[in-house]
Amino acid sequence: MLSKVKFKIADITFQFSSSYPKPILWIKDRYKTYIAEDTPDLDILLEFKKGYRKEGNLNGPAEVISENGKFFFKTEFFNARGNYSNGKVKVLSRYDVGVADLTRTLFSIIIVKRGGLLLHASAIADKTRSYVFCGPSESGKTTIARLLYKKDVLTDETTAIVNNHDRYYAYSTPFFGELGKVSKNIGAPIKAIFFIHKAKDFSHKRIDKAEAARYFLYNAILRGRNLDLAENILNNVAKLVDSVDCYDLYFKQDEDLWRYVNGIS
């Protein structure tokens, strides 16, 4: 008897099925905001096999192969094989943990194949627009999300950038940071993307496409890159910098942040 659950992140619907109910129950609890009933884009059969557990190095490099319409990846926890066209994915897990890691890895591959990116970025939505704040650890993503708490915070850590008919949208994801889970699963067209830097005062500068592309590459999340996915990322980044205004944003920890950001774009 298979337990099943469906959830949707940034317009991509996942269905997990497993004869072992624990990961399904975990998803139902942790991804509550993302539970959906849509037709799945990815139909993931999760099987478990007990194995020897080597301690340490749990986030070691993933081996990823993506070619000829199929993908394969192997981490400390999982072996996964998938087909891009029919969305069927078979996963063999050695351990009773790591569904979040599996979902994030799968999502990071699929979003790139669909013209988007998974970025180290916080994001907020204001009415019909979204603003993305991109940067590595300690750059202030969660700080910005906290300062902009009066807006809809999409995420404080990991933003999904989606290309929908050449218009770019930022979406919330369940891959959150210190701030914890967000209460809404929403996305909105991107008004501007900011590469963030902590500073003593507010300032900004518009950056050129080449510089923005570099920032995106440094902040894109994709474990175990391979040639096919790297080429896809480069293409996606090239289109993104053509379409969206990008800025360096130097910010101080002050509630005037929104007024400043709104004034820029």
Next chain:
Amino acid sequence: MASLENRFVRNSDIAWRIIDGEALVVSPKDSLIYPLNGIATRIWELLDGKRSVSDISSIICDEFEGDTAVIQKDVVDFIQDLLKAGLINGM
């Protein structure tokens, strides 16, 4: 070792794209990103396995203002760096 008569070609396992006149070169196997400036991008484009280092150096001298000896040395050094990074192969 890169010398003027050698020919080199971009490694086919490397992803790259020119954005706004500057190449972004990605080595997927080690997840390294190499941003190239305008002149480096032009040299990268010319590394097609058909032109020698000397040919490439001459093209750069024609296209950019500068001292020929300096440009030639810089081209050789840059190609040597690319070789060391595994981004190009000798023919």
